[in-house]
Amino acid sequence: MTSWERSYARSAPWFLLPAAVLLGVFVVVPTLHALYLSFHQIDLLSLDRQRWSGVSQYAAVLSDPRFRRAFANTALFALLVVPTQTVVSFALALWVNRPEAPWRALRTVFFAPTVVAMPVLAILWTLLYQPASGSDAGPINRVLLGLGLPAHAWLRDPRTSLLAVAAMSVWQGVGLQMMIFLAGLKAVPPAQLEAAKLDGASAWQRTWHITIPALRNTFVFVLSVTSIFAFRLFVQPYLMTRGGPGNSSVSLVEAIYEMTFVAQDLGMACAASMLLLVTLCVLTALQRLALAEVRE
């Protein structure tokens, strides 16, 4: 080992220390504390009266019909949003990946919803989805009626409430994923694309055989991040449907929020949060295994 390598080995931990301390204080310790609390019966307003309860909080969470429905809703939401958002954002990225001004303007348009606060968008889309009732009908139903199609109460029908929330979420989030794909497209070797074109490959063949394989790591990243965002669904159902009608659009995070601040059952909320954490870890690991991120 050279002296430089010895020096590097000695100093590396000191460079890692600030990040490790911050990670420890703001992520690891709170997570371990939440894990500890999840084995206790604790009232949010009387933390000093906590009582060891073993795994009973987990049993309570798993047998709670509202939580189970929230889990199913969130999984369905992720199944709807993750593939749709990934495919649409990739298609948009391919479409606007041109240097001319109009395409740059289009990128801004698609990205704009990402920078607007979600509560504002949630209220806006609630108005857009407004069911048809005379002058109160929302724009979407007015268009449907104008086309001769039946209007629909999107947010108040249990069959469509989650779908409506998912559609709004795809619209809101697609711009960010599009920008990530655009960044990835810059790394696709132009020479390969040009050579394939000269060899007579169609646009579809160039995309399928050159662009998509070159963006493998970008896809892994987009799928992982979108899945995590999907499982963190909260603002949209909280503001647009309050989890209803019935429990048809209640999300996992919304259910955890209710356990914490409505029922004020901190132990149960921590147990539910731990289950969400495990779910996300397993999901991310499976995605990485399936897509096998390529590291150079």
Added chain:
Amino acid sequence: MGLTPSRLEISRRSWLAAALSAAACGCSSRPALRIWAHQGQEAEHAALAGIVEAFNRHHAAGSLRAELTFFPDFQYPEKLAIAAAAGDLPAAFELDGPLVARFASAGLLAPLAGLFSAAERRDFLPTIIEQGTFEGQLYSVGAFESATVLYGDREMLAGAGVAVPAAGQAFTWAELMLACERLKRSGVRPMSLHMNENADEWFTYAFSPLLWSGGGALIGNDGSSVRGELASARNVASLRAWQALFELGYASADPVDPDPFGGGKTALDWSGHWMMRSHVAKKGARLLVMPLPGVGPAPVAGCGTYCWGIARPGHQQAAAGAWLRWVTDPEHGVTPLARASGAIPGRRSAFSRFPEYDVMPYAWLKEQLETIARPRPRTVFYSTLTQRFAAALRDIARGDDVAERLRRAEDEIARVIERRSGRRG
């Protein structure tokens, strides 16, 4: 065991003496008295800030100095809960009336025994004392009160051939439905119920009186038995009657306009005292103010609003007591707050400063608080109760089966209660 008047007086004196000594000790290093309040409308916010300034001026000779912090109305209860969990509740704080039981049972509120004399307690509106009392102890008092009423537009009603009830009388449910039918036939949208209100609390606050008028209850008198109460046959019948308002097109389950009545789009408005000034200004003599219609023989009105409590444990309880007396004092607290917010004065003696309450329509607000108003249930499980009940009401308005939806809400609430009470794992 209740306090005798003499013991009460001694106790009240000891509160005052402690407050005065706290003010007079001259310890300049004494920390400020922390006070938290929800940020209401702008005028109310300014009035409360002014009351704090006056309080500080009054105690300028000593070191008693209040420091007021406002928090956004939306999720103020969450802010209080987080502060309680962190052991960081301020010395005195505002909280919504129905939450008093929860905070008191968690040992976070100091009883106000002795802070007010028997005569002073009698000066508060009875609903304020009832709302602030939990298990026989008074834990909170408010400077103002609220009231639900049904507003009507006399011209629109007369145009549709609807006879209005005598002053102080409510429509019976049959009369209300007939009035709505006539209004609808005459081309007028009958009623607004503000179903677009985002806060869950509106639904419990506004529509519980209907259930009470039908002889039902949201929860048992013990505050913890909900099975057989919420989904009782009486409540199902009351809410079926209510659901008909939407089914027959008399009210919108998904309105957009926040004030269709004020804009002349509806003839009736199921609302509260906070719209009185606006409606009087817009409608003048056309405005009719009635008790809410009930499904039973006698109407019931909703009431209850933010009130003040003292944190426990706390090192500034005496000073906090001085603040509570100040902010609920008819001259220093009640008058400026009620004048600014348009809320109903919380002390009987304060009404002499509000001549409008001597004549209709304001007189009815005062009258119903003395006669037919009823606070929301005083239960430690109120947050869950109101959230699940509000969700059920939204679904019922949109066409869900009343009995089935109430049973589901009842089951959800009961599961939480049983779990928190240790009756379920």
